[in-house]
Amino acid sequence: xxxxxxxxxxxxxxxxxxxxxxxxxxxxxxxxxxxxxxxxxxxxxxxxxxxxxxxxxxxxxxxxxxxxxxxxxxxxxxxxxxxxxxxxxxxxxxxxxxxxxxxxxxxxxxxxxxxxxxxxxxxxxxxxxxxxxxxxxxxxxxxxxxxxxxxxxxxxxxxxxxxxxxxxxxxxxxxxxxxxxxxxxxxxxxxxxxxxxxxxxxxxxxxxxxxxxxxxxxxxxxxxxxxxxxxxxxxxxxxxxxxxxxxxxxxxxxxxxxxxxxxxxxxxxxxxxxxxxxxxxxxxxxxxxxxxxxxxxxxxxxxxxxxxxxxxxxxxxxxxxxxxxxxxxxxxxxxxxxxxxxxxxxxxxxxxxxxxxxxxxxxxxxxxxxxxxxxxxxxxxxxxxxxxxxxxxxxxxxxxxxxxxxxxxxxxxxxxxxxxxxxxxxxxxxxxxxxxxxxxxxxxxxxxxxxxxxxxxxxxxxxxxxxxxxxxxxxxxxxxxxxxxxxxxxx
Amino acid sequence: xxxxxxxxxxxxxxxxxxxxxxxxxxxxxxxxxxxxxxxxxxxxxxxxxxxxxxxxxxxxxxxxxxxxxxxxxxxxxxxxxxxxxxxxxxxxxxxxxxxxxxxxxxxxxxxxxxxxxxxxxxxxxxxxxxxxxxxxxxxxxxxxxxxxxxxxxxxxxxxxxxxxxxxxxxxxxxxxxxxxxxxxxxxxxxxxxxxxxxxxxxxxxxxxxxxxxxxxxxxxxxxxxxxxxxxxxxxxxxxxxxxxxxxxxxxxxxxxxxxxxxxxxxxxxxxxxxxxxxxxxxxxxxxxxxxxxxxxxxxxxxxxxxxxxxxxxxxxxxxxxxxxxxxxxxxxxxxxxxxxxxxxxxxxxxxxxxxxxxxxxxxxxxxxxxxxxxxxxxxxxxxxxxxxxxxxxxxxxxxxxxxxxxxxxxxxxxxxxxxxxxxxxxxxxxxxxxxxxxxxxxxxxxxxxxxxxxxxxxxxxxxxxxxxxxxxxxxxxxxxxxxxxxxxxxx
Numbered sequence: 001x002x003x004x005x006x007x008x009x010x011x012x013x014x015x016x017x018x019x020x021x022x023x024x025x026x027x028x029x030x031x032x033x034x035x036x037x038x039x040x041x042x043x044x045x046x047x048x049x050x051x052x053x054x055x056x057x058x059x060x061x062x063x064x065x066x067x068x069x070x071x072x073x074x075x076x077x078x079x080x081x082x083x084x085x086x087x088x089x090x091x092x093x094x095x096x097x098x099x100x101x102x103x104x105x106x107x108x109x110x111x112x113x114x115x116x117x118x119x120x121x122x123x124x125x126x127x128x129x130x131x132x133x134x135x136x137x138x139x140x141x142x143x144x145x146x147x148x149x150x151x152x153x154x155x156x157x158x159x160x161x162x163x164x165x166x167x168x169x170x171x172x173x174x175x176x177x178x179x180x181x182x183x184x185x186x187x188x189x190x191x192x193x194x195x196x197x198x199x200x201x202x203x204x205x206x207x208x209x210x211x212x213x214x215x216x217x218x219x220x221x222x223x224x225x226x227x228x229x230x231x232x233x234x235x236x237x238x239x240x241x242x243x244x245x246x247x248x249x250x251x252x253x254x255x256x257x258x259x260x261x262x263x264x265x266x267x268x269x270x271x272x273x274x275x276x277x278x279x280x281x282x283x284x285x286x287x288x289x290x291x292x293x294x295x296x297x298x299x300x301x302x303x304x305x306x307x308x309x310x311x312x313x314x315x316x317x318x319x320x321x322x323x324x325x326x327x328x329x330x331x332x333x334x335x336x337x338x339x340x341x342x343x344x345x346x347x348x349x350x351x352x353x354x355x356x357x358x359x360x361x362x363x364x365x366x367x368x369x370x371x372x373x374x375x376x377x378x379x380x381x382x383x384x385x386x387x388x389x390x391x392x393x394x395x396x397x398x399x400x401x402x403x404x405x406x407x408x409x410x411x412x413x414x415x416x417x418x419x420x421x422x423x424x425x426x427x428x429x430x431x432x433x434x435x436x437x438x439x440x441x442x443x444x445x446x447x448x449x450x451x452x453x454x455x456x457x458x459x460x461x462x463x464x465x466x467x468x469x470x471x472x473x474x475x476x477x478x479x480x481x482x483x484x485x486x487x488x489x490x491x
Numbered sequence: 492x493x494x495x496x497x498x499x500x501x502x503x504x505x506x507x508x509x510x511x512x513x514x515x516x517x518x519x520x521x522x523x524x525x526x527x528x529x530x531x532x533x534x535x536x537x538x539x540x541x542x543x544x545x546x547x548x549x550x551x552x553x554x555x556x557x558x559x560x561x562x563x564x565x566x567x568x569x570x571x572x573x574x575x576x577x578x579x580x581x582x583x584x585x586x587x588x589x590x591x592x593x594x595x596x597x598x599x600x601x602x603x604x605x606x607x608x609x610x611x612x613x614x615x616x617x618x619x620x621x622x623x624x625x626x627x628x629x630x631x632x633x634x635x636x637x638x639x640x641x642x643x644x645x646x647x648x649x650x651x652x653x654x655x656x657x658x659x660x661x662x663x664x665x666x667x668x669x670x671x672x673x674x675x676x677x678x679x680x681x682x683x684x685x686x687x688x689x690x691x692x693x694x695x696x697x698x699x700x701x702x703x704x705x706x707x708x709x710x711x712x713x714x715x716x717x718x719x720x721x722x723x724x725x726x727x728x729x730x731x732x733x734x735x736x737x738x739x740x741x742x743x744x745x746x747x748x749x750x751x752x753x754x755x756x757x758x759x760x761x762x763x764x765x766x767x768x769x770x771x772x773x774x775x776x777x778x779x780x781x782x783x784x785x786x787x788x789x790x791x792x793x794x795x796x797x798x799x800x801x802x803x804x805x806x807x808x809x810x811x812x813x814x815x816x817x818x819x820x821x822x823x824x825x826x827x828x829x830x831x832x833x834x835x836x837x838x839x840x841x842x843x844x845x846x847x848x849x850x851x852x853x854x855x856x857x858x859x860x861x862x863x864x865x866x867x868x869x870x871x872x873x874x875x876x877x878x879x880x881x882x883x884x885x886x887x888x889x890x891x892x893x894x895x896x897x898x899x900x901x902x903x904x905x906x907x908x909x910x911x912x913x914x915x916x917x918x919x920x921x922x923x924x925x926x927x928x929x930x931x932x933x934x935x936x937x938x939x940x941x942x943x944x945x946x947x948x949x950x951x952x953x954x955x956x957x958x959x960x961x962x963x964x965x966x967x968x969x970x971x972x973x974x975x976x977x978x979x980x981x982x
Contacts, residue, residue, distance in 0.1 A: 012533075013537040013540065014537075016533050016534045016537035017534070017537050017538060019530070019534050020515060020534050020537070020538055023515065024511060024514065027514060031522070032726065033709050033710050033711050033725070033726055034708055035706070035708040035709035035726075036725045036726035038725065039724050039725040039726055039763065039764070040726065042503075042507050042764060043507045043510050043511050043514075046503075046507035046511070047507075047508060047511055215526070216524070217524055217525055217526040218526035218527060219524050234524070234526050234527045234530040235523065235524060235526075235527035235531065272530065273530070
């Protein structure tokens, strides 16, 4: 056995245990009896303690050093790159700082939920200040002299730099605001009416998931309060939710999560239970869910087919004709909540969070001043005022649990989805004819061949560049949004 | 921190991880996508490797030694007794023998399933011989000079001795055979007719589980191929199954598993995630499921109430009146399969397995000769011949996975249930009046106070003796069966 083999055998067990931890989370969100929460947190804690002990095992450093002297192919080099990155991260953060962060974020989540319920930012501000201080300290340790925010970003999007994202997002912002302004001044899009039975929604959701290429023999669909996808390889489960007056919530959540899940299911099986056996970054993951949900799922061609399916499933629901249905699915609307935002304004939400969290981490914005800064920026970008903190800076859990550097990967995913959709349309010229038949097969095959199968083999940006034949930029996304929404909302 | 505290903190994490392993098994049997089986076995394997490494950790021996010098209360002494027992077991079995057994039983289960499908005992015999040889070797190591079979029995029923069980079972056998003979010569009991909708069965099953005291806020009911109960403390889940022509399968499986589950749910919460926080032995566990299913659930009083519930749920199902319903629920019938056997003949199944497996382990019966010995004994006890191996010695998975010493705990559970039911009726003189109202509350309260809450505090036999006020014997079970079935089948 070489050092590389030893390391990979060890890593394989760690990956398997991480899958178990993922399954426990799925269980908690879907089927766990509500009285089991306390006991479960102890069970989860014990498993995470095992995972942590494995990550700090000193043998990993020794194996890495020895394996670096061994002849390896491209896959082996990529495996080592992932393991080394995770190992260096662990080495750089002192144990007591990691423990303090774990303790504080566990507390802060409850304080955030209470503050949100009370619409009381002042109650949360000191907690946030504590989290920011700890994360800055951790970021500085991770950065090792480099940029602190970039070091945080690297956890979710390896290799990404805030300066690049700033340029990308800066180029998007005026166009997004212009689209938002013209749409919100125009007549409202048609709306569905009536009640949509949950069972019928779930039936159609299952059908849509299959259309997206989701393999139900290696996955399953359940309901959860917040839809998510979990697991890798041969056990990738998704959840969705149903609202009786809004079928699109269920159907497009399902397509979004199916996009994530199909990515995991499509990775080369040779990478299963290794560091290459999962989606390579949050941004690339989001690109796969967004292209399925939006560029494919909300296209005029696909919604034409979906309209027929919905008429079959629900009868008359107040929308006459496929064009009106397309407008309903793609309506731009006022709203304060990121997770309910449309394709255009979603990015405005992310852009402001990106700027605000960088200011928090840089120390240019005091946590106590967050609410004011949030509200001012919201009004500037969205055109109306935030009435209360639960609809403003307290709406997302992310910062309370220490997630800084995570938000921008959502819009980066949209940017990547824009690039990939452009390349896909070049590769499959009659894509719309296929989508109009409810057929995503060739589109998903292209994504699988060019993105998904590679798992963690290439760094994220390189992966997208290889797939598209050019470095990613925001231009395709902006062009797509402008073309689509200026047609739907002519000024 | 004392050595005892250190040991218990360590043990607590082990117990939490064991609960996670149990949750994974539940997942596999209920919700796991079928394509996930291979990956799952690796995930489970990784978790069991962690559990094994914790069990052989040399610190346990050091802590045990140091803790023995510390002042401890009754609970502390009982905790140490359990940990010491498990530790000694681990110490006695050489690692390579344990590994060989794990490997062989994993293989043998597949070979058994194939042999059963082919009705081909000869194909399975060499596999069985290998398992018997390995288990004898392990048993000898565990026995450390004592009786080999007793050492195996001790894994499932601490402190039990085969000689005692032999005497008990020997005293039961003639009475059981006599009951079987007179019943099978009598007119057949009435049978249900029609179709019973699975959804309505499950609704009634949920109601029955609640009647048995099952706390659904700390559990849940799903369907599985083979009903089981899993988990301890605040997450104890049960499964059942439905057959459209036989509602009793679902309803009495549910009551049986609810009996197991309520035991786990009723253990003193102070013992959660410790060695005392689970049912103390297989026999005691089975006593709790059997008393709920049989002595309570199949009583004339309770079935009178259940008859009304079933009429409400299913309308007319071909049984006229509560007496006929009672006879239908308690019909004695011909059959070859243990898991489908009635209250009387179930024990005949166990008694023959107990004798046969002791002969296998003692070397008095060659594995190759098992089929002949099985068939001869079956015809002697049941009165008719076994037509093929799948209905005979290949019907149970147990021996293929190395479970020797396990079967007798089923009938020991019935014996304990007989003793407990007698004591319960003394303590609650108007029990039948309560059962006739569908009320098991006081009965379950008595079981909770006298048996269940104690978890692993007392050794099994001592626990039953304390609850009943006398040493357990087979006499109450035999008296109960004779009284019940000689009335139902007068000769």
